[in-house]
Amino acid sequence: MGNPIRNVAGMSLGGGRKENFFFSLLEYYPEKKRWFLKSLHQVKDEDIRDRDEIITSWVETYCLKQLVVDFPLSRPPCEASCLPNCEGASVCPRHQVQEVRAEMKELLDEDAHFQKTNPKRYEQERVASLEVDYSKNLLKKNTDEHMLSRSFKRKLRKGFTPYWHRPIDFWVWKNYYDQLLEVFKNSYESFGNVSFMLLSRLNYLLRHLPKDLTMYESNIQICLLELYRARIVSKSLLLQLFDLDMASSAREQIILNIEKHMEIFIYENDLETIIKNSNAFDSFILSVVGQRMLMNGLREIPEWGNTDGGNFIVPMFHLQG
Numbered sequence: 001m002g003n004p005i006r007n008v009a010g011m012s013l014g015g016g017r018k019e020n021f022f023f024s025l026l027e028y029y030p031e032k033k034r035w036f037l038k039s040l041h042q043v044k045d046e047d048i049r050d051r052d053e054i055i056t057s058w059v060e061t062y063c064l065k066q067l068v069v070d071f072p073l074s075r076p077p078c079e080a081s082c083l084p085n086c087e088g089a090s091v092c093p094r095h096q097v098q099e100v101r102a103e104m105k106e107l108l109d110e111d112a113h114f115q116k117t118n119p120k121r122y123e124q125e126r127v128a129s130l131e132v133d134y135s136k137n138l139l140k141k142n143t144d145e146h147m148l149s150r151s152f153k154r155k156l157r158k159g160f161t162p163y164w165h166r167p168i169d170f171w172v173w174k175n176y177y178d179q180l181l182e183v184f185k186n187s188y189e190s191f192g193n194v195s196f197m198l199l200s201r202l203n204y205l206l207r208h209l210p211k212d213l214t215m216y217e218s219n220i221q222i223c224l225l226e227l228y229r230a231r232i233v234s235k236s237l238l239l240q241l242f243d244l245d246m247a248s249s250a251r252e253q254i255i256l257n258i259e260k261h262m263e264i265f266i267y268e269n270d271l272e273t274i275i276k277n278s279n280a281f282d283s284f285i286l287s288v289v290g291q292r293m294l295m296n297g298l299r300e301i302p303e304w305g306n307t308d309g310g311n312f313i314v315p316m317f318h319l320q321g
Helices: 051-061 094-119 118-128 149-159 167-184 194-208 222-231 235-240 249-262 268-276 280-296
Strands: 007-012 020-029 034-043 066-069 216-218
Touching: 007 167, 007 280, 020 280, 034 051, 034 268, 034 280, 051 194, 094 118, 094 149, 094 167, 149 167, 149 194, 167 235, 194 268, 216 280, 222 235, 222 249, 222 280, 249 268, 249 280, 268 280
Parallel strands: 007 066, 066 216
Antiparallel strands: 007 020, 020 034
């Protein structure tokens, strides 16, 4: 396993709407060949100590070297460094923006060609795609595989806005747009749920956290979809997360499944906290993403998707059953 201390943490700020959040720290014990949830620490509104100081202190206490978060670690191309001779967003010359836009156009052109050359089959597949089937595999087809859904085509036609989107947004849309819309009723937007206050806090933290701490960005809903792909969680469990009466039991079953299939030990009191508190659940899921990273279990993302230094990562899990 290499390093004497092999740990990783997750921290979800929930988009900055609330001041209460959790740290979730997983650590590997070679002698037991298991991962343990070593620390699940809550930071509350009413904490007397400065909350940012608590974050840096917690990182230093556990000699943390890797931290996975759910907020953007990079900026859109325009904001990162606007070109002095900018002629407008629609004609942005940056190679990553042009590459994304070229792929978007290619997808729309391919779909139009398919519709023109095989209109009958195209209509049959369109009608079939609208049928409600609760037993269908959510990830049987990638969003960018033809035929394209109407909602995804609308997204592509709206285009890529370099002062709002990042290249990683398009990669997420290609792979998860339809599934995120079907299960979670939203689409991925890097800055769609991020307040100015959160971005200001991030900039402050990056200046004060230890220089040897590497931060990674991920997404909880995408991780849940990958758990579904590996048959660690079911579609019904994902849908139950939105039911006020069933959310707690759904979180419990998801955590127990993760514990069973990924050799993670969770103490009873921590398990109870995760079940009762969605913020704790989110931070735990991010720490699981970090565990997969340390175990070399990440999806490959094209170079253009991470050229901005955002360190966006998506886990892969071993298929169960």
